[in-house]
Amino acid sequence: MGQDRVLYGYWRSSAAYRVRIALNLKGLAYESRAVHLVNNGGEQHAPDYRALNPQELVPCLVDGGQVLTQSMAIVEYLDETHPTPPLLPADPAGRARVRALAQVVGCDVHPLGNLRVLQYLVNGMGLDESAKGVWSRHWIGEGLRALEATLSGHVATGRFCHGDTPTLADICLVPQLYNAIRWKLSLDDYPTIQRIYDACQALEAFQRAAPEAQPDAPAT
Amino acid sequence: MGQDRVLYGYWRSSAAYRVRIALNLKGLAYESRAVHLVNNGGEQHAPDYRALNPQELVPCLVDGGQVLTQSMAIVEYLDETHPTPPLLPADPAGRARVRALAQVVGCDVHPLGNLRVLQYLVNGMGLDESAKGVWSRHWIGEGLRALEATLSGHVATGRFCHGDTPTLADICLVPQLYNAIRWKLSLDDYPTIQRIYDACQALEAFQRAAPEAQPDAPAT
Numbered sequence: 001m002g003q004d005r006v007l008y009g010y011w012r013s014s015a016a017y018r019v020r021i022a023l024n025l026k027g028l029a030y031e032s033r034a035v036h037l038v039n040n041g042g043e044q045h046a047p048d049y050r051a052l053n054p055q056e057l058v059p060c061l062v063d064g065g066q067v068l069t070q071s072m073a074i075v076e077y078l079d080e081t082h083p084t085p086p087l088l089p090a091d092p093a094g095r096a097r098v099r100a101l102a103q104v105v106g107c108d109v110h111p112l113g114n115l116r117v118l119q120y121l122v123n124g125m126g127l128d129e130s131a132k133g134v135w136s137r138h139w140i141g142e143g144l145r146a147l148e149a150t151l152s153g154h155v156a157t158g159r160f161c162h163g164d165t166p167t168l169a170d171i172c173l174v175p176q177l178y179n180a181i182r183w184k185l186s187l188d189d190y191p192t193i194q195r196i197y198d199a200c201q202a203l204e205a206f207q208r209a210a211p212e213a214q215p216d217a218p219a220t
Numbered sequence: 221m222g223q224d225r226v227l228y229g230y231w232r233s234s235a236a237y238r239v240r241i242a243l244n245l246k247g248l249a250y251e252s253r254a255v256h257l258v259n260n261g262g263e264q265h266a267p268d269y270r271a272l273n274p275q276e277l278v279p280c281l282v283d284g285g286q287v288l289t290q291s292m293a294i295v296e297y298l299d300e301t302h303p304t305p306p307l308l309p310a311d312p313a314g315r316a317r318v319r320a321l322a323q324v325v326g327c328d329v330h331p332l333g334n335l336r337v338l339q340y341l342v343n344g345m346g347l348d349e350s351a352k353g354v355w356s357r358h359w360i361g362e363g364l365r366a367l368e369a370t371l372s373g374h375v376a377t378g379r380f381c382h383g384d385t386p387t388l389a390d391i392c393l394v395p396q397l398y399n400a401i402r403w404k405l406s407l408d409d410y411p412t413i414q415r416i417y418d419a420c421q422a423l424e425a426f427q428r429a430a431p432e433a434q435p436d437a438p439a440t
Contacts, residue, residue: 054369055324066313070327073319080312092300093286099293104275107290107327108334117332121345124358131345138344149274 005030008052008060010037011214014110014175015071016059020214021171022075024205026082030061034216037115057116072106075168087168098162101150101169105176109143112136113179133183140180144190147173152192159199166200174200178211225250228272228280230257231434234330234395235291236279240434241391242295244425246302250281254436257335277336292326295388307388318382321370321389325396329363332356333399353403360400364410367393372412379419386420394420398431 007023007030009016023030035043035058043049044056053060053069061068063081068074079087088095111117113136121127121135151157161169177197180187187194200206211217227243227250229236243250255263255278263269264276273280273289281288283301288294299307308315331337333356341347341355371377381389397417400407407414420426431437 055328055366057328066316068316068320070320070323072327073316073323076319077312077316080315092297095300096286096288096293096297099296100288100290103290103293103326106323107292107331108275108277111327111331112337114328120358125341125345125347125351125355127345127347135345138340146275 004064006033006062007031008033008035008049008062009058009214010035011211011217013037013058014179015057017175017178017209017211018071018171019059019061019074019078020209021166021174021206022078022087022168024208025085025087025166025171026078028078028082032215034214036216057114072102072168072172075171079168085165087166087171089162089167094156094162097156098167098169101147101161102172104143104147104150105172109139109176110172110179112139136179136183137185140176140183140185143176144180144185144187144193148190148193151196157192157196160196166203166205170196170200173197174206224284226253226282227251228253228255228269228282229278229434230255231431231437233257233278234399235277237395237398237429237431238291238391239279239281239294240429241386241394241426242298242307242388244428245305245307245386245391246298248298248302252435254434256436277334292322292388292392295391299388305385307386307391309382309387314376314382317376318387318389321367321381322392324363324367324370325392329359329396330392330399332359333403356399356403357405360396360403360405363396364400364405364407364413368410368413371416377412377416380416386423386425390416390420393417394426 005028007016007019009019009032035049037044044058050056052067055069059071059074061074068077075087088098118132121131122129151161156162158164160166161173173193174197207213225248227239229239229252255269257264257278264278270276272287275289279291279294281294288297295307308318338352341351342349371381376382378384380386381393393413394417427433
């Protein structure tokens with residue numbers, strides 16, 4: 001059951017979702033430990049978890065004694081330590097393109113809609129609950145517009161964001177789209193993104209990583 | 221004058237500042253082209269620049285025909301194409317640590333205080349101008365607290381964030397501290413970060429990359 005590899009995550013966390021996809025694509029077994037981001041005042045703030053990750057965010061992967069944080073760094077670590085199948089292209093220009101696509105999501109979209117940010121908009125800045133949706137839709141829309149413009153018609157775009165196998169870019173894109181759909185954002189303006197999303201969701205590695213497939217997801 | 225390498229940036233952009241540090245550490249000449257983020261309605265939104273970077277953000281590095289965006293991806297590209305001196309450690313665990321430290325800043329601090337986000341808090345969410353400072357200080361403080369806890373007393377922390385030579389982590393840290401100081405955030409609670417900041421600022425590569433040293437910085 002992969003007891004040497006423990007993923008601390010939360011079913012609906014986009015960043016944990018990325019790491020699950022990468023582990024599945026690599027065929028790596030792992031034990032899943034839920035860190036509930038709301039219950040008990042947010043279990044990510046508990047002293048035991050904070051000792052693992054002082055940022056008090058999920059995910060955290062403990063891999064044979066290595067404590068790894070930040071999902072994109074974790075995916076690169078998995079790619080370096082388990083090179084097959086590769087999650088980044090072999091050439092520096094291709095790697096730069098994949099990392100840039102991933103970082104559009106990982107830096108400029110996802111962190112703005114993270115739970116702690118939405119909570120602070122209301123609790124720290126005094127906005128009402130409806131602000132969460134306005135804010136989230138705005139930044140997801142900005143990111144998807146840029147991604148669609150970057151992906152559509154580019155010679156390196158294939159069945160997936162870069163070529164015909166999934167990379168770090170797809171690993172970041174799919175959880176962000178899950179989130180976009182949750183916020184009821186129309187994807188009609190992003191046909192290339194939609195096509196890539198469908199190609200990803202056809203793969204078992206992505207299906208098994210889905211929030212609703214996790215042991216800590218609420219029963220529906 | 222390095223005409224084959226053109227950096228589109230802005231003197232006070234943290235992300236452009238990172239790329240300048242990396243180019244200087246590598247000893248790579250480049251031509252600097254200013255994209256003024258406020259004047260003329262924001263030159264990053266002009267059609268010519270948007271064609272280079274659909275995200276309408278700086279920096280963008282055009283390197284011998286390659287159009288590169290997202291500062292952390294650019295630094296990794298420079299490191300792969302010009303390996304000396306290395307900006308990431310050789311071992312996967314060390315690389316994961318450096319990337320995670322960089323991403324604490326690059327994902328979870330800097331994007332929240334970016335110009336477009338501060339503008340949207342006021343123009344989109346209806347908060348007043350003072351909200352910008354409250355918001356910025358909150359997220360920078362969260363990030364620095366986590367970084368101090370991660371860096372202090374860790375065996376891998378050296379003269380710099382990881383060992384005794386500057387890495388991607390320091391390249392992200394220094395511009396964020398420049399920003400923290402601009403928001404008048406006290407650094408008293410972060411002695412390890414302060415020590416590393418001072419070590420970086422003693423290096424010519426960091427000095428030459430400073431906002432005030434750029435050709436587009438306003439005369440003081």
